[in-house]
Amino acid sequence: MGLRWYNFALWAAFIGGMFLLPEFVSKGTLRTIIFANFLAIFAISWDVLSGRTGYISFGHPFLIGIGAYTTAILSKRFDLPLEYSIPIAVIVTMIAGFIVFLPALRLKGSYFALVTLAFMELMYQLVQVFRPDLTGGTRGISGIQTLTRGAANGYYMSLSLMLAVALSMWLLMRTRVGTALSAIGMNEESVSGSGLNTTKLKLFAFLTSAFVAGLGGAFYVHYLGSIAPRALFDINFLFTIIVAALIGGSSTIVGPMIGAFFLTFLLEYLRPYLPGAERYFIYGGIALLLYMYQPKGMYEIFMQGWAKLRSGRAA
Amino acid sequence: MTHALKITNLVKRFGGLVATNDLSFQIEPGQSVGLIGPNGAGKTTVFSQIMGEHRQTSGNIHLFGQEISALSTPARIRHGVSRTYQVPRPFGELNVLENIRVGFMPDSIWQMITRGPNRDKEVELALSVGFSENDLLRTPDELSMGDLRKLEMARTMATAPRVMLLDEVFAGLTVGEIAQIASLIQQMRRDGMTFLMVSHDLKALEPLVDTAIAITYGSKIAEGPFSDVMADPDVRSSYLGAA
Numbered sequence: 001m002g003l004r005w006y007n008f009a010l011w012a013a014f015i016g017g018m019f020l021l022p023e024f025v026s027k028g029t030l031r032t033i034i035f036a037n038f039l040a041i042f043a044i045s046w047d048v049l050s051g052r053t054g055y056i057s058f059g060h061p062f063l064i065g066i067g068a069y070t071t072a073i074l075s076k077r078f079d080l081p082l083e084y085s086i087p088i089a090v091i092v093t094m095i096a097g098f099i100v101f102l103p104a105l106r107l108k109g110s111y112f113a114l115v116t117l118a119f120m121e122l123m124y125q126l127v128q129v130f131r132p133d134l135t136g137g138t139r140g141i142s143g144i145q146t147l148t149r150g151a152a153n154g155y156y157m158s159l160s161l162m163l164a165v166a167l168s169m170w171l172l173m174r175t176r177v178g179t180a181l182s183a184i185g186m187n188e189e190s191v192s193g194s195g196l197n198t199t200k201l202k203l204f205a206f207l208t209s210a211f212v213a214g215l216g217g218a219f220y221v222h223y224l225g226s227i228a229p230r231a232l233f234d235i236n237f238l239f240t241i242i243v244a245a246l247i248g249g250s251s252t253i254v255g256p257m258i259g260a261f262f263l264t265f266l267l268e269y270l271r272p273y274l275p276g277a278e279r280y281f282i283y284g285g286i287a288l289l290l291y292m293y294q295p296k297g298m299y300e301i302f303m304q305g306w307a308k309l310r311s312g313r314a315a
Numbered sequence: 316m317t318h319a320l321k322i323t324n325l326v327k328r329f330g331g332l333v334a335t336n337d338l339s340f341q342i343e344p345g346q347s348v349g350l351i352g353p354n355g356a357g358k359t360t361v362f363s364q365i366m367g368e369h370r371q372t373s374g375n376i377h378l379f380g381q382e383i384s385a386l387s388t389p390a391r392i393r394h395g396v397s398r399t400y401q402v403p404r405p406f407g408e409l410n411v412l413e414n415i416r417v418g419f420m421p422d423s424i425w426q427m428i429t430r431g432p433n434r435d436k437e438v439e440l441a442l443s444v445g446f447s448e449n450d451l452l453r454t455p456d457e458l459s460m461g462d463l464r465k466l467e468m469a470r471t472m473a474t475a476p477r478v479m480l481l482d483e484v485f486a487g488l489t490v491g492e493i494a495q496i497a498s499l500i501q502q503m504r505r506d507g508m509t510f511l512m513v514s515h516d517l518k519a520l521e522p523l524v525d526t527a528i529a530i531t532y533g534s535k536i537a538e539g540p541f542s543d544v545m546a547d548p549d550v551r552s553s554y555l556g557a558a
Contacts, residue, residue: 172428175427175428175429175431176416176420176427176428176430176431176432177424177427177428179409179413179416179417179420180417180420180427182406182408182409183406183409183417186406186407186408186409187404187405187406187407189368189404190404190405190406190417190470191417192388192389193366193388193392193397193398193400193404194392194417194418194420194470194473194474195389195392195393195397195418195420195422195474196389196417196420196422197387197389197422198389200422200424201424204424
């Protein structure tokens with residue numbers, strides 16, 4: 001895809017607008033956008049692995065949780081400064097990513113997805129019974145050191161992190177490695193039949209995905225200042241990540257970002273009318289309709305609209 | 316002289332079924348050999364074993380003097396042997412150039428990231444197998460069967476093989492497409508490529524091979540010049556069911 005001047009201009013305007021946003025919107029809205037930023041990071045992480053290679057991970061809360069718990073425990077229980085605890089958390093998450101990768105050597109499709117779901121459940125049970133003095137058991141951990149104070153600063157932090165992750169993943173996926181990972185999702189045997197070691201490529205995808213998940217999880221916990229296992233290892237959280245990536249448009253970096261913002265605001269605006277889990281029913285319905293209309297997601301709808309607009313102008 | 320490919324006492328059993336039965340043959344560098352036999356004779360299974368997609372029960376496979384039986388499929392490809400498939404297996408959402416790009420990729424993630432694709436080489440290869448400039452950005456769902464076979468040939472050639480295994484390259488093609496692929500193979504033979512080919516289209520196969528090997532039930536029944544093999548009574552009875 002060639003980049004033109006208006007691509008850069010649009011992105012610069014968008015990013016500039018995003019940084020000016022705290023001047024115009026309420027703190028409540030800012031907090032909603034902060035969650036959307038983190039959800040975008042998690043959705044990008046999921047998409048780099050599952051959207052590309054087709055190895056559907058139901059275990060992303062497991063990876064995010066490893067990152068979040070590691071830095072929370074290190075900083076809260078062992079008084080380790082955040083500049084050490086966060087990088088360590090990312091490395092530990094990558095090790096966890098390697099563990100999730102192991103079943104991918106033998107399993108594919110729904111079997112692989114189910115095994116990763118087991119990882120999430122296992123982690124949920126483990127934090128409750130294993131050293132509750134460290135993990136806080138079912139109640140989780142509160143009073144964790146936060147990186148920022150106030151909604152505006154939290155917003156700037158989450159936005160910068162999200163943009164940095166999106167840009168670096170976009171650059172990475174534009175290289176031949178992105179093509180190779182997509183090719184695995186389309187036909188793994190043909191990739192191996194082209195002389196490429198698919199195990200190595202898949203491991204790279206898992207570690208990259210875990211890196212982003214760990215980074216997002218660690219920053220998220222230091223934004224919230226607390227960790228609650230029930231909310232983290234929750235099937236609704238897992239599906240929000242996956243649906244964000246899919247309805248936004250998988251195998252693109254912009255798609256999961258669009259999806260994350262769309263879902264977050266949808267859930268937030270539905271809250272006054274449907275305070276309970278019924279909201280998920282609505283978003284399930286919207287996801288379903290969108291799929292029937294355009295399986296490639298909202299990104300594709302925008303691109304087609306843009307193409308139509310340009311050809312209309314040229315004619 | 317080192318053989319390009321040397322198969323020695325190859326046996327493959329699937330449970331009680333003997334798919335390859337003590338098969339031995341060799342191909343010299345630059346030689347083109349046809350592997351023929353009726354449906355179910357075990358031709359494709361021989362290909363799968365050479366590529367390491369199936370491991371043989373016993374026997375040896377040497378590529379330019381090196382035993383490759385212990386190597387993985389990608390490692391064998393890097394040693395210089397590549398195959399095409401009866402049913403082409405393109406990457407559905409990648410265009411022609413990107414499909415070929417995968418074949419050109421080095422098996423190093425670092426190099427994949429730090430070095431961009433060589434578009435000139437991709438275009439050159441695509442044009443050399445008979446694609447036009449207009450086809451380069453098409454995706455496989457917009458291509459005919461003949462184009463899909465050309466794409467498969469191109470991606471296989473991009474891995475820089477010294478020995479190519481072609482499985483039913485003429486299946487599902489029009490007369491014009493057969494002529495196009497045949498002339499491509501002839502050109503590659505002149506350039507010194509070594510071939511092992513499977514085809515049911517014996518008429519199309521004949522001018523492309525130096526010798527032929529006939530197998531049935533996994534065993535070799537004849538080997539030699541194409542016309543001699545086709546005249547062999549065992550070969551005739553295996554094809555026609557009666558002598």
